[in-house]
Amino acid sequence: MILIICGAPIAIWRRVRFSGAKHLKITRRMHCVVSVQFYAAFARRQKPFGTDIFSESAMTYTKINYGLDAPPICYGMFAIGFFGLIVAILSPLFVSDLLLLGVEAIACLMAAYGVGMGIYMVWSSRIGKLRTCETLMNEIGRIRPWKGDEIVLDVGCGRGLLLIGAAKRLTSGKAYGIDLWKGEDQADNSPEAPLENAKRAGVADRVEIKTGDARQIPFAPEAFDVVVSHWVIHNIEEENDRSIALQEIWRVLKPDGVLALADISFVKAYLDQIKGWNSKSISFYDGGNEAKLMGFLSGGTFRPQYLIVKK
Ligand SMILES: C[S@@+](CC[C@H](N)C(=O)[O-])C[C@H]1O[C@@H](n2cnc3c(N)ncnc32)[C@H](O)[C@@H]1O
Numbered sequence: 001m002i003l004i005i006c007g008a009p010i011a012i013w014r015r016v017r018f019s020g021a022k023h024l025k026i027t028r029r030m031h032c033v034v035s036v037q038f039y040a041a042f043a044r045r046q047k048p049f050g051t052d053i054f055s056e057s058a059m060t061y062t063k064i065n066y067g068l069d070a071p072p073i074c075y076g077m078f079a080i081g082f083f084g085l086i087v088a089i090l091s092p093l094f095v096s097d098l099l100l101l102g103v104e105a106i107a108c109l110m111a112a113y114g115v116g117m118g119i120y121m122v123w124s125s126r127i128g129k130l131r132t133c134e135t136l137m138n139e140i141g142r143i144r145p146w147k148g149d150e151i152v153l154d155v156g157c158g159r160g161l162l163l164i165g166a167a168k169r170l171t172s173g174k175a176y177g178i179d180l181w182k183g184e185d186q187a188d189n190s191p192e193a194p195l196e197n198a199k200r201a202g203v204a205d206r207v208e209i210k211t212g213d214a215r216q217i218p219f220a221p222e223a224f225d226v227v228v229s230h231w232v233i234h235n236i237e238e239e240n241d242r243s244i245a246l247q248e249i250w251r252v253l254k255p256d257g258v259l260a261l262a263d264i265s266f267v268k269a270y271l272d273q274i275k276g277w278n279s280k281s282i283s284f285y286d287g288g289n290e291a292k293l294m295g296f297l298s299g300g301t302f303r304p305q306y307l308i309v310k311k
Pocket residue numbers: 066067069070129155156157158159160161162178179180181182183185186189212213214215229230231232235236
């Protein structure tokens with residue numbers, strides 16, 4: 001058990017490359033072997049997070065980096081946590097006995113909050129959002145079964161999570177991604193990153209990238225069968241601009257097309273806006289307990305929810 005727990009992060013950390021689902025080709029130092037084998041066994045036999053992110057290919061999972069979201073906030077959380085930790089450790093040296101208990105309590109709370117939120121953000125970028133991607137793709141398929149010939153748009157594709165998730169379901173279809181490649185919204189954000197990830201996922205022939213703003217989508221009206229967007233629109237500061245982005249998304253979606261729109265805030269506002277249009281169906285997922293807890297801990301700024309809409 002200990003080997004499995006230790007082996008997985010070590011194997012990922014050392015970026016061991018796998019050549020296929022059955023054969024492990026270890027390109028780094030041989031002393032990774034034990035941890036690699038334990039990780040591979042762990043990845044193949046179990047679905048520890050209740051999704052198929054590992055089962056499709058443990059190899060793909062280790063090879064593709066979909067990027068840390070909101071890196072300045074994530075690092076800020078860790079900084080708050082470590083500051084709290086240092087104050088908790090050092091406060092007996094410079095705080096009077098009268099205040100010590102209060103200072104220690106606040107410092108410990110800061111440490112727990114900062115480190116906890118930081119770890120959650122890393123987990124969510126590395127694992128949580130991969131699960132959400134699979135869920136969204138399945139939800140789209142429930143409303144409009146995937147045929148493989150769809151033309152898909154990922155608005156704010158970043159390093160290509162949903163873009164590639166959709167491309168994996170295509171045969172003759174194509175997945176387009178647009179983005180403004182903002183580094184503060186996603187680490188190592190660039191037009192090359194989703195292309196490289198698409199290559200690693202084996203879907204490069206079904207993917208195209210463009211630089212473009214969600215408020216002015218560079219495509220013709222009714223060009224797409226499916227439009228997806230994950231954690232993008234909240235980055236647009238002005239309410240009016242967010243509304244324009246939604247109108248743009250609606251403009252490029254074909255009648256009977258499906259929109260999957262996931263975000264960490266404002267999702268109810270999106271719902272209200274879309275309700276005013278003539279959609280055939282709308283489902284709102286409130287995010288369950290995770291959204292309630294994270295919404296509470298973040299003061300309402302982080303509440304992951306999504307909409308599935310048929311135009
Ligand atoms: C948190 S990242 C999410 C990326 C990707 N959808 C994912 O889930 O991994 C937010 C992305 O939105 C992009 N973005 C922010 N404002 C945008 C805008 N107005 N138009 C297009 N993309 C935008 C950022 O550059 C960044 O790539």
